[in-house]
Amino acid sequence: MDEAAFIAALRTLPLHAGARGLHDDVAQLEVGGETLILTHDSMAAGTHFRANADMADVAWKLVASNLSDLAAKGAEPVGVLLSYTLGTDDARFLKGLDEALTKFAVPILGGDTIAADGPPTFGMTAIGRATYTPVPHRAGAVVGDAIYVTGPLGRAMLGFEGQPDYLAAFNRPHPRLAEGRALAPFTHTMMDISDGLLLDCWRMAQAHNDLTFQLDRATIPVADPNRLDECIRWGEDYELLFTCAPTASLPVPATRIGTVIEAQHGLLQLDDAVLDSSIGLGYQH
Ligand SMILES: Nc1ncnc2c1ncn2[C@@H]1O[C@H](COP(=O)(O)OP(=O)(O)OP(=O)(O)O)[C@@H](O)[C@H]1O
Ligand SMILES: Cc1ncc(C[n+]2csc(CCOP(=O)(O)O)c2C)c(N)n1
Numbered sequence: 057m058d059e060a061a062f063i064a065a066l067r068t069l070p071l072h073a074g075a076r077g078l079h080d081d082v083a084q085l086e087v088g089g090e091t092l093i094l095t096h097d098s099m100a101a102g103t104h105f106r107a108n109a110d111m112a113d114v115a116w117k118l119v120a121s122n123l124s125d126l127a128a129k130g131a132e133p134v135g136v137l138l139s140y141t142l143g144t145d146d147a148r149f150l151k152g153l154d155e156a157l158t159k160f161a162v163p164i165l166g167g168d169t170i171a172a173d174g175p176p177t178f179g180m181t182a183i184g185r186a187t188y189t190p191v192p193h194r195a196g197a198v199v200g201d202a203i204y205v206t207g208p209l210g211r212a213m214l215g216f217e218g219q220p221d222y223l224a225a226f227n228r229p230h231p232r233l234a235e236g237r238a239l240a241p242f243t244h245t246m247m248d249i250s251d252g253l254l255l256d257c258w259r260m261a262q263a264h265n266d267l268t269f270q271l272d273r274a275t276i277p278v279a280d281p282n283r284l285d286e287c288i289r290w291g292e293d294y295e296l297l298f299t300c301a302p303t304a305s306l307p308v309p310a311t312r313i314g315t316v317i318e319a320q321h322g323l324l325q326l327d328d329a330v331l332d333s334s335i336g337l338g339y340q341h
């Protein structure tokens with residue numbers, strides 16, 4: 057089974073109404089007049105970081121990737137729970153964890169610590185508080201919406217390859233918390249881009265009925281225009297992808313990359329090319 061098949065199978069099991077059908081970045085829970093936002097992400101050696109990676113960077117990215125899902129819903133972080141496997145460089149992990157928690161002003165709520173054989177896997181649950189309701193969804197776009205992205209794509213890929221200017225983009229990404237919060241009232245849909253623009257935009261389109269997301273290739277901001285196809289597929293840039301009314305006056309910088317139109321041949325179009333399968337659009341486990 058691959059990731060998509062497993063999540064599809066989970067959707068047939070008992071789901072909480074706040075799980076949004078497992079078609080979103082987060083779950084939403086109404087408690088005592090507050091709207092809590094919950095998300096969980098994991099990182100495994102060999103898959104998400106190299107075996108010789110600085111564990112401080114790994115800890116930072118574990119925090120950042122979780123907070124990015126909160127950012128995509130305009131939520132402010134409340135706290136995190138950490139699942140930790142002992143034995144790599146625990147002191148460096150703690151250092152990077154401290155730096156990220158301090159930088160993004162989020163405290164630890166708890167977690168669990170184990171020892172295990174084999175490559176380590178780390179997990180984190182982040183809990184946030186919605187700053188704006190209705191909480192931005194992956195569905196909600198209407199015909200005529202403009203499609204936007206908050207920043208250039210491909211920076212993490214170049215950093216992974218070792219390009220000095222982009223090392224920090226890969227090792228120490230910054231979740232767009234302030235941007236997500238500012239944008240939430242303006243958006244019809246919003247998500248973060250963790251698995252590549254094309255795949256995540258395809259997923260956003262899939263959350264709708266009878267709409268095509270049409271992207272204009274020449275307008276997509278990328279770190280290396282000579283490698284645009286890779287930059288829009290690689291992932292880990294943690295920029296925000298959103299749609300809003302084309303007339304909206306946005307509170308933060310973002311680049312318009314397309315338009316939502318009535319369903320044509322497929323869910324996603326890149327110029328005239330119909331991308332109607334998620335295969336090859338981005339990173340899938
Ligand atoms: N093992 C699992 N158990 C329960 N729900 C899951 C599991 N794996 C994924 N999901 C749910 O499936 C949906 C899509 O998950 P996905 O991991 O694609 O979102 P994401 O966290 O935004 O992306 P990424 O993992 O790339 O950061 C979410 O609602 C998520 O909670
Ligand atoms: C050693 C190593 N090899 C490859 C990659 C690239 N990579 C791994 S997972 C992922 C998408 C996000 O994952 P998820 O959907 O699980 O959040 C990407 C782009 C990496 N980071 N490290």
Ligand SMILES: [Mg+2]
Pocket residue numbers: 081124125128247248249250
């Ligand atoms: Mg996400």
